[in-house]
Amino acid sequence: MPHSESTPEQQEAPARTQLTPTMEDTTLNLGNGGLTDEDLLMADVEDVESPPVVAPAAAIEPPSSAPTTKPASPEEDAPVDIKQETKSEVKLEDLFEGMDSDSDDEFSSKNNNNKDVITGQIPPSSPGPAAPAGSNPDLLRVFYQLLFPWRYYFQWLNHSPQPTPDFKFREFSLWLTGGVVFRFQSYATLDLLRKDVFKHLPERIEIGPIYTANPRDRKTFRNSSAFRPIAKELCFDIDLTDYDDVRTCCDKATICIKCWQFITMAIKVLDVALREDFGYEHIMWVYSGRRGAHAWVCDRKARNLDDHKRKALGNYFSVVKGGEKTGKRVNIRRPLHPHLARSLDILKEHFLTDVLEAQDPWREEDRAEKLLQLLPDIKLRQALKEKWEANPGRSSTAKWGDIDSVAKSIPSVNAKDLLEAKQDIVLEYTYPRLDILVTEQRTHLLKSPFVVHPGTGRVCVPIDTNDLEGFDPLDVPTIGGLVNEIDSDSSGMVKKEGEDEDKKGADWERTSIKPYIDQFRGFVHGLLREEREFVRVKREREEEEGKLDF
Amino acid sequence: MNRIDAKRRNVVDHRKKQFAEATYQPQQYPHRLNFYTTPPTADITLEQFEQWAIDRLRILAELEACSFRNKTPAETAAHMEPLLKKYLPLDSTSSNHSQLFAQRQKDHYSHFILRLAFSSTEDLRRRFTRVESMLFRLRFQGDDMRERNAFVRTLNLDWEPVSEEEKRELATELAATVGFSGKRGQPTVQEEEWSKVDWERVPDLIEHRKVFVKRGKAYVPSREQQSMVMTEFNSRLEKALELTARALPRLDEDDRLTPILNHLSKNFIAPDSVYTNSSSAIEGAEISARNIDNLSQHFPMCMQHLHRTLRRDSKLRHFGRLQYTLFLKGIGLNLEECLVFWRSSFNKMSDDEFNKGYRYNVRHVYGDVGGDSNRRSGGYSPYSCQKILTEHAPGNGEAHGCPYRHFDEQNLMALLEGVGINDKVVLQGVRDDKQKQKFHMACNRVFEYVHKNEVRRAKDEGVMTAAQLETIVHPNEYFKRSYLLKNMGKIAKKEGDGDVKMDG
Known part of the structure; x- marks a missing residue:
């Protein structure tokens, strides 16, 4: 049974042409000398990690575009707000002066009020102070534009510089504020994905499998074998609610560093087993934003496992069985x-x-x-x-x-x-107690890394397995904190306008999300190296076979 | 690359070819077992065609019934032995039986005939693969060791042998493999022949942690070859069936075979696993949301437990809702009533929350919304015992599943006593059944105890035939039978009325 299939009408994203000039501009801006190996690898992907604040916002939400899902969306207001934000820089500074100590905390309603003051006026649709930071559209816009590691994200899912079916036929689902879910979305390029995300500002993005064909066309296939999932990262999901019968410090949605240790030990056990028993190497652990962790095993072999084998693997890791009525649960x-x-x-x-x-x-x-x-x-x-x-x-x-x-x-x-x-x-x-369905079914959606948890405002950052003990879930960057960091830093950036080199650095590099994105980049590069090797070996083999033919 | 070399291409004139003798190699059957890779080529009569297929079908249906009744492999083998001898004998090469060739030919041909009959839909294909695998496994286990090894060698499965040195190195790990606990009669690690394969090829050994696995390679002792052979058999058959399905339309023109094949596939419907809507409706019963509490006395324990949990907590988790909704659908509760039932049961949440989170799922189950195929097929079918027993064992805070299987003894006894089953003999019987993993037996035992008076009466008066009183393997069947027995007098009268009307 699908968890929610609210079958939204699939929208053709409007304003595609309007966006293009801006994108090109930014590409030009960034395309300076001294390209590294990775840059060359990515030469075809428009690299717009750090567009200037004003331009893309204005381009993405042009006054003419009318998102159909949000009845009272801030079409007119959004660009205006942000412009004001940058224009009134001095005022901004003043406002945030005394707040630095707050910036690491969760985004409280107090901060939210401030935000409204900053933008000068309250946009008609923006949720009141009671709305959680994680679904505040203003914060989300800044987050997706300046802080989300789009480029590495694309490399991670695409496994190659040119958009491949791995990316094009991948299902994304966007969860908008207010409970609307767009399922079976797919994007031919990174830019289209980004544009759609900027447009809808989803409070949550989930990743599904790679299908045999474009998920948007799924209804045009007559039989189920023409449209079916073929690959997905092997995923594991551990959630602290499954530990409610053994933890005494918290229950339900609450967690603390004490019960987080259950996750820590689970990661240790699974990580070493996946590596030593199954020989997987590209394993990324991600904090789920509230009370759990996800593993993404990205090795090619793991991605191509069918559901039957995933089930076998999941059961290999299921030791604690049954529920309250089962009595002794480990046999x-x-x-x-x-x-x-x-x-x-x-x-x-x-x-x-x-x-x-x-x-x-x-x-x-x-x-x-x-x-x-x-x-x-x-x-x-x-x-x-x-x-x-x-x-x-x-x-x-x-x-x-x-x-x-x-x-x-x-x-x-x-x-x-x-x-x-x-x-x-x-x-x-x-x-470890696993949510086994996440592992067993390729079609199961899983929350994407680096999105913001709508309830807590925390970013779903990767967890460094070399320093598991050092990870504190209550200490990860929050969307409110990050946006504050950017705001308080933007004046410095303006002053150093002359220095081109400095400008190249993306905005996230000056915030506390940097170590996490660095870690993600390292992970993705490792994966890409292996993918390139795979392609090379495959090509050589084909060439050899070709030689034999003639 | 795939093009056939021009020089090697067969250039016989097609006009000549049509009348030429087929140049197939005559088939030999050197082994008792068969992977069914080569289709049959010789001529057989139509009578043989039909008879052989029916004989094999009988075997397969019986095998499936065994699995529905949760028989252990040993019991299944014992049960099947006489039947196999009668309908599909297959003797070992060493027996030097005079009918050896004929037996193997029949086995070979009947398999391929049934392939034709059961490749048309995915559902049929899946079932066919499952029962054929069961048959193959049964024979594989019964085969003589030497002949089996000879057969396996012909399959060309590339297994990498484990060297003596590696065996020594991994001695401790390998010793933890099932069956190497150092007991008497078991081979030692050094004596055993080990082979190394990708773990993906032996998923069922991995699933139960039966073998040691290191860096993606599973270390499989020769005894466990079966697992690999079975995986291979399964995957090859699945692929072949897909191909058959694609070729099937071309058969349509043959008006001799098609009717036989259609007839065969229709006869392969196991009443146990499919519970159709038509058979579920009970005349005269008031099946409505407000009557569920009253009807729940006729529910099997799994559903009673769900019902009690729902009443206690005012909520059920996903799989509990699914299992229960389908059951209610199966007893004839219509969609509107079902929505009313869930809405009133989830009395701690707002309408909005219910509509957002739950309404859709109930409608989906009934086939009211969802994809085209879901709507056309009227949603999901109610779960059989088989499904409840084997799929999605309940976890934390979940109430679905089969209490006889998923509860521990203490909780099960508490549950049974809670519904008023206090008879010591019955409870002990249930305990024994549970220990022997005969969950059906336990459930039927409880049924018989609860309905013992009615069953006796029904037998005495001949209201129900023996067939109608055989082992229950579906929760909805439990309900139906329970309801009919408890209301025997009323319903019999009603039916009488109906007959009169028909006559008039």
């Missing part, structure tokens, strides 16, 4: 599979510190009951129960230690069974 065979033995090694430490100490899951009596149910031997359970009832409020760490000490005095306990039960408990509390 694995002995001897431990090498993958599980390795995972257990990684997870043991986390179990002691991040679960027993930080979460203290068995302190209350009723919660400790759950632990007892997972242990073998009725006598052992009885003895532990009595002991814990005698000293209420014993910590989980102490209780965990009690199991062994009490077991020693009971002869009927089988040491091997107990050890295995304890291993199962460690896995039940720490082993």
Whole structure:
């Protein structure tokens, strides 16, 4: 069943011609000397990482264009607002002077008010102060124009400098503010995608599979075999809500650094297994913006897996099974599979510190009951129960230690069974819990990296697996913070107008999103190198075969 | 590159060719097993054509029934043995049976005849592949080790053997492969022949973590070859069926074969797996949103659990909604009533939220919206036990699935006692069934207990035939039978009235 197929009428984007001159201008601006290898690779893609603030905004939302979905969209107001923003620079400065300390915080309603003041007037459609920052159209416009790493994004999905079917037949879906979803969108070039995004300012972009044909034409095919998904990155989705029965610090949508550790350990286990067991190399972990993380495995081999094999792979990683009624949720065979033995090694430490100490899951009596149910031997359970009832409020760490000490005095306990039960408990509390459908189905949409989470305003940034412990989800850049950084920096940029070199740098380079985009760029370059190698080998092989033919 | 070399091209005059003798190689069957790569070429009579196909079909239908009833492989093999002997015998080469050639020929030809009959739609193709694979697996397991290895060698599957040195290096990891726990009677790692293949070729071994995998290569012991052979069999058959489907239109002109083929494919409808709308309607029952609470006493445990969860939490998660909506659709609740039912059940949310998040999905299930094919086929069919048992095991906070399978014993007993099943013998029986993974048996056991008086009466009075009382393998069948039994008197009378009217 599709999650939402609100079948919007597919719109032909208007104003295509109006946009072109501006784009060319910017290309010229940027096309200066000293091209690097990557630049050459990308020579055909219009590189407009940093268009001047005024020009594209005016071009993209020309007064004549009339988006059909937003009844009260700021057609006239949008360009005007932004012009004012740049004109009244001095005033801007003043306003943000005292706010620097705030800029890292989530975009609060207070900031939102300020924003309205900056633009001089409140656009008729712009949501009031109560609207979350992540779906504020003004912020989104600045974000998509100045901060979104379009170029690397295109390279990442396209796997080649020229637009290939990998990009052209890829489904994008745009989620607009107000619950409208455009599904099955596709774009022949990066520019068309950008233009559509600028036009609709979606609060969320999702990525679907690459189809056999253009997704926009899907209704013209008579049978299902002519239009079907053929490739997609292998994806994994871990969500903290699936840990609600083992985390005590937060629940539902809330998270803190304590329960984030569940994600940290999940990433460690999956990442090493994907690399060592399955031989994948291009794995990107992305923070989902609120309470989870996604993995994108981009190796060619992984992209081409069919659903059946994805399902097998997903099940390889499903160890904690069932729900509240299942009772003991980990039942694995002995001897431990090498993958599980390795995972257990990684997870043991986390179990002691991040679960027993930080979460203290068995302190209350009723919660400790759950632990007892997972242990073998009725006598052992009885003895532990009595002991814990005698000293209420014993910590989980102490209780965990009690199991062994009490077991020693009971002869009927089988040491091997107990050890295995304890291993199962460690896995039940720490082993990654996946949303399996994301992995199994190529058609499943997944939120794109680098979009903004509409609820929290946080950007879905990549997570550095070399410094997993250093990642704090509450500390990632927010859209409000980033736009503030740009605003407070723009005056400096004007002053240095003369220096051409400096101007080449994109706006994001001066904001706190830089390290994340740098990381993404490194990842994409690694992927592209391999793709180029693949193309070269393929060509050589074909040439050789060609030689044999003649 | 693909063009045939001009010199090698066959330049026989087509006029001559039409009347020339076919120059096919006569077929030999050196092995008992067959991958069915070469189509048959010799002539057979129409009677043979039909008879052979029917015999094979009988076997395949029986195999499918076994899987619906969740029989274990061993039970299936035992059940099938006499049938196979009767309809589709296939003896080993070493038996030196006089009919060896005839047996293999029949096996070969019947397979290809059924391919023609079952390639027309994707649904049929999928089912055919599934049951043919089951048949092949059954025979593969029953084959003599030496002959099986000889057969596998002819398939040209490129398996890279693992060197002695690598075996030593990975000894600990390999020892964790299933069946190498060092027990008596099991081979050691060093004795076993291992081969290294891309993991994509043995997905089912990977899925259950049965083999060690390193950097994309799975280390498969010779015993597990079966998995690879089966994958190969499946994928080749799938491809071949697609091709057959494309060639099928050309057969239309042959008015001798087409009727036979159509007849064959129609007979391959398993009543268990497809629950059609026409068979679900129960006369005289009030199936409406407000009556669901009352009707829920006739629901099987899976649906009762969903119903109770829904009433308790005022919500259900995605797969729970899906399973339950389809069931309700199956018992004859129409779309309007179904929307009323869900709206009133989700009583903690606003109309707006309901309309945005849920209304569409219910309509989609009924085929009221969605793609062309969805609307034309009237939405989805209600889930069978098979589907509920095997697909999408419930996770956190989810209430769908089969309680007999997905609950642990304690919770299951609590659930059963909660609906008033206190008989110790029945509960113990359910426990045993669960342990033996016979979830159908458990469900039917509960059904029989709950309806024991009615069933006896129905048998005594001959209201229902034995066929109508066989094992239930579909939740909607459970409901229907339960409702009919409990309302036996009323309905029988009604039917009588109907007859009178017809006469008049």
